[in-house]
Amino acid sequence: MVNFNLNGEARSYDGPADMPLLWYLRDELGLTGTKFGCGQALCGACTVHVNGSAVRACQTPVGDLEGGAVVTIEGLSKDGDHPVQAAWRALNVPQCGYCQSGQIMQAASLLAENPNPSDGDIDSAMSGNICRCGTYTRIRAAIKQAASASSAKPKGAKL
Amino acid sequence: MKAFDNTLGAVSRRTVLSGLGAGALVLALGVPGEAQEPTKFAGEGMPNGLRDDPRIFIAVAQDGTVTFTCHRSEMGQGVRTSMAMVVADELEADWARMRIVQAPGDEARYGNQDTDGSRSLRHHIAALRRMGAAARQMLERAAADGWGVPPGEVKADNHQLVHAKTGRKIAFGEVALAASRLDVPAAGAIVLKTPAQFRYIGQGKTPLYDGFDMTTGRAQYGIDVRLDGMLYAVVARSPAVGGSVKSFDAAAALKVPGVVKVVAIDGSPVPSEYQPLAGVAVIARNTWAAIKGREALTVAWEAGPNGSYASDAYRRSLEAAAAKPGKVVRNEGDAVKAYDGAAKKFAADYYIPHATQAPMEPPAATARIKDGKCEIWACSQAPQATRDRVAKRLGIAPENVSVNVTLLGGGFGRKSKPDFVIEAALLSQAMDGAPVKVTWTREDDLRHSYYHTVSVEHIEAGLDGKGKPVSWLHRTVAPTIGSIFAPNAKNELPFELGMGAVNLPFAIPNIRVENPEAEAHTRIGWFRAVSNLPHAFAIQSFVNELAHESGIDGKTFLLDIIGPPRKIDPTTVGDSWNHGENPALYTIDTGRLRAVIERVAAEADWGRTMPKGRGLGIAGHYSFVSYVAVVAEVEVGANGALAIPRVDIAIDCGPQVNPERIVSQMEGAVIMGVSQATVSEITFKDGAAEQGNFDGYEVTRLDAAPRDIRVHLVGGGDWSMPLGGVGEPGVPPVLPALTNAIFAATGKRIRALPIRDQLRA
Numbered sequence A: 001m002v003n004f005n006l007n008g009e010a011r012s013y014d015g016p017a018d019m020p021l022l023w024y025l026r027d028e029l030g031l032t033g034t035k036f037g038c039g040q041a042l043c044g045a046c047t048v049h050v051n052g053s054a055v056r057a058c059q060t061p062v063g064d065l066e067g068g069a070v071v072t073i074e075g076l077s078k079d080g081d082h083p084v085q086a087a088w089r090a091l092n093v094p095q096c097g098y099c100q101s102g103q104i105m106q107a108a109s110l111l112a113e114n115p116n117p118s119d120g121d122i123d124s125a126m127s128g129n130i131c132r133c134g135t136y137t138r139i140r141a142a143i144k145q146a147a148s149a150s151s152a153k154p155k156g157a158k159l
Numbered sequence B: 001m002k003a004f005d006n007t008l009g010a011v012s013r014r015t016v017l018s019g020l021g022a023g024a025l026v027l028a029l030g031v032p033g034e035a036q037e038p039t040k041f042a043g044e045g046m047p048n049g050l051r052d053d054p055r056i057f058i059a060v061a062q063d064g065t066v067t068f069t070c071h072r073s074e075m076g077q078g079v080r081t082s083m084a085m086v087v088a089d090e091l092e093a094d095w096a097r098m099r100i101v102q103a104p105g106d107e108a109r110y111g112n113q114d115t116d117g118s119r120s121l122r123h124h125i126a127a128l129r130r131m132g133a134a135a136r137q138m139l140e141r142a143a144a145d146g147w148g149v150p151p152g153e154v155k156a157d158n159h160q161l162v163h164a165k166t167g168r169k170i171a172f173g174e175v176a177l178a179a180s181r182l183d184v185p186a187a188g189a190i191v192l193k194t195p196a197q198f199r200y201i202g203q204g205k206t207p208l209y210d211g212f213d214m215t216t217g218r219a220q221y222g223i224d225v226r227l228d229g230m231l232y233a234v235v236a237r238s239p240a241v242g243g244s245v246k247s248f249d250a251a252a253a254l255k256v257p258g259v260v261k262v263v264a265i266d267g268s269p270v271p272s273e274y275q276p277l278a279g280v281a282v283i284a285r286n287t288w289a290a291i292k293g294r295e296a297l298t299v300a301w302e303a304g305p306n307g308s309y310a311s312d313a314y315r316r317s318l319e320a321a322a323a324k325p326g327k328v329v330r331n332e333g334d335a336v337k338a339y340d341g342a343a344k345k346f347a348a349d350y351y352i353p354h355a356t357q358a359p360m361e362p363p364a365a366t367a368r369i370k371d372g373k374c375e376i377w378a379c380s381q382a383p384q385a386t387r388d389r390v391a392k393r394l395g396i397a398p399e400n401v402s403v404n405v406t407l408l409g410g411g412f413g414r415k416s417k418p419d420f421v422i423e424a425a426l427l428s429q430a431m432d433g434a435p436v437k438v439t440w441t442r443e444d445d446l447r448h449s450y451y452h453t454v455s456v457e458h459i460e461a462g463l464d465g466k467g468k469p470v471s472w473l474h475r476t477v478a479p480t481i482g483s484i485f486a487p488n489a490k491n492e493l494p495f496e497l498g499m500g501a502v503n504l505p506f507a508i509p510n511i512r513v514e515n516p517e518a519e520a521h522t523r524i525g526w527f528r529a530v531s532n533l534p535h536a537f538a539i540q541s542f543v544n545e546l547a548h549e550s551g552i553d554g555k556t557f558l559l560d561i562i563g564p565p566r567k568i569d570p571t572t573v574g575d576s577w578n579h580g581e582n583p584a585l586y587t588i589d590t591g592r593l594r595a596v597i598e599r600v601a602a603e604a605d606w607g608r609t610m611p612k613g614r615g616l617g618i619a620g621h622y623s624f625v626s627y628v629a630v631v632a633e634v635e636v637g638a639n640g641a642l643a644i645p646r647v648d649i650a651i652d653c654g655p656q657v658n659p660e661r662i663v664s665q666m667e668g669a670v671i672m673g674v675s676q677a678t679v680s681e682i683t684f685k686d687g688a689a690e691q692g693n694f695d696g697y698e699v700t701r702l703d704a705a706p707r708d709i710r711v712h713l714v715g716g717g718d719w720s721m722p723l724g725g726v727g728e729p730g731v732p733p734v735l736p737a738l739t740n741a742i743f744a745a746t747g748k749r750i751r752a753l754p755i756r757d758q759l760r761a
Helices: A021-028 A083-090 A100-113 A119-126 A136-151 B013-017 B079-091 B120-147 B172-180 B251-255 B287-295 B311-322 B335-340 B383-394 B419-430 B442-447 B532-550 B554-562 B590-603 B659-678 B734-746
Strands: A002-006 A009-013 A047-050 A053-056 A069-071 B058-060 B066-070 B098-102 B154-156 B160-163 B168-171 B231-237 B244-249 B259-265 B279-284 B298-302 B327-332 B344-352 B364-370 B373-378 B401-405 B436-439 B455-463 B469-477 B510-515 B614-623 B626-636 B642-652 B708-713
Touching (some): A021 A047, A053 A100, A083 A100, A100 A119, A119 A136, A136 B659, B058 B120, B066 B079, B079 B120, B120 B160, B120 B168, B160 B172, B231 B287, B231 B442, B259 B419, B279 B287, B279 B419, B335 B510, B373 B419, B383 B401, B532 B614, B554 B590, B590 B626, B590 B642, B590 B708, B626 B659, B626 B734, B642 B734, B659 B734
Parallel strands (some): A002 A069, B231 B436, B373 B401
Antiparallel strands (some): A047 A069, B154 B160, B231 B279, B344 B455, B614 B626, B626 B642
């Protein structure tokens, strides 16, 4: 039995230990916001947060999650109003939108660690997330916009 | 994508129609000896035509909610937002009160539903405006009737009806029922807005309708569908097209926890059109179990007729074919003689390999069958063709198949082919109608695609003593998309040739275009911009080579070879396809092509001195009845490392419905073009694609993408002009602009894509 926290709720899992978190989320729990893109941690579509860090759910066995805290795109904010999500909508970042859950989770993780990332920081953090529609320039701009929106927030505000 | 439309050249009607159901290719034009109906163009020329009855597409509820039914698939081009916006504008609806629902596959009701060819808006703009206006007039009439005043005194204004004389107002919802009982105004009585009155159209301020869902994980794609009792399947497929299952052993697969059944899927003999490849399906209780079950399968494959397809040998065969004369598809003057007598001669071959669309959402579909009726949920670009093929394969009437279209996590042409949907239907049938979702893994998507073709483009030009081109010979050799529809299809179809090869808009007195034969050994399909990619790459690279040979600036030479502003009738340059559009309405306007080239050059400060290792390249191309020009700026490091700091792209697509999405489509097209030019390639060995995932099939990532993409919208103010396409035309000129820039920076000429390591010493 594996016990962990998912989007603020306690979960227990007793299926195969090697089941990737990706498929547990999508097929068992119906949380389809986390997407399948490659299954080999090459595309970033499945990015979630585990214990505050961005990880690829397709390569994270549920068996490894004992005592951990998992946050998916559905749990990133209560009303879709995380600064990254707000910036994404302000700049109309998505085209097809499929990669954007992963992009947003990765960007949120970047900004949590590095509130004022340089272009090089953005390159390093975001290049694991593929977008075939080509929204990269807007992703970069939205990260910067979210960064300045957050720096304008009062201290103690959660990113 | 991507148009295949009405003309199939020499392929006989009977051959093509055998085995194809309704909604298939419509041969209305150009078949010798057949009685000719008056030609239909644009939306009316598509299979099942066009509908403009507002009652089909627009509903106003009593609470005021306006529901627009969108009959084009949303795959990132913003079509749901843009089509609804047109209706909302003419209707005088408040955008915040609009709701969009997706039309199921039903072309008898909705007219054609194929999302391809960069033509959703250009085919429907007039119909959408008429429908929105008609609905507005019905609401105005209902309000006027309710007040007992002449209808002309009541005007709609942002979700209300207003009687100016008395100041009375009433909300849309309150007259919706009464309005629904009125007749739709006759076409002649419909009053459209003037462009000055547009509230949403052309403003570029409407946020994406699906934006909230897409940023919160709520958006539902084909791969996300979940039904009660649903099973999950993945399929092991024949590595080579036309192969079959010799034998398989399911014992180990059936022992994997969660696996329920293993089922063979019969392939079809080539040409197999949209039918699934031969395969063995593992059906399980979740996707992971299905994937593990497939890993435990043992399958022996019969390779079939394409089992020796190998890219290196095939390239040599294309090059050999391009060195000899082929079928003449355009011939003006005497290009051969003029070349022989030219002061200077120049020739080059260009090679553009197979690519695959690789949308981030791989193909996935769900089917269930109950009481002889099959229900489908799929990320499809072609819901009616899907319906028809599923019906035929299951042996039931098309009326008993319903196709629900989800959002598409990218398409780029791959999801026009319902092979993956037929698989779901067959597997549901194998499970006595239980819902089955078939998910293609990334390996499946890369290995079993309908690939962008592979081509060699051979161009020869003769120049006179002053460096002016006097002859042009272009041989294009590539396996045709027609090869999935008809046997022995070895020549490019009119629409493939009409993507830049025959309809070359150059002022050269002697032009000859030939198309030698090429056999297909895999499934060829359409990839965003289709044959414009190799044609534009070759032509715009070659023009730049000629410029260099002549010692003339690249932009100047390009404008000179295009010649003065003039309108070319497409039928006079061998283009019988003309994007399915009326050649009288859509000419090739070299003035507009020149204008986008001039604009992009000005914006990019063409001609500025570049530091060592940096260069600018320019290209301009007409496709999908729009005009696009690109200037790329590259930096090549001492070790050959390529960086692309900036790309400027200018588009003239005529009137602009949603400028914000046009900009986003151009941004995306630049990055897709960069990907095709720099890193993306599918190669074949022993009949099978060699690349399995994004490690082997590379695509451009954020760090390699240009950081600075500047989009310049040209023209657009004249609403009397017809619309041009937006989804695809941005891609083709990006490829040669990049390689021309690399030449400017390094003196190294790239003639074979992708660039990859060619710059490294």
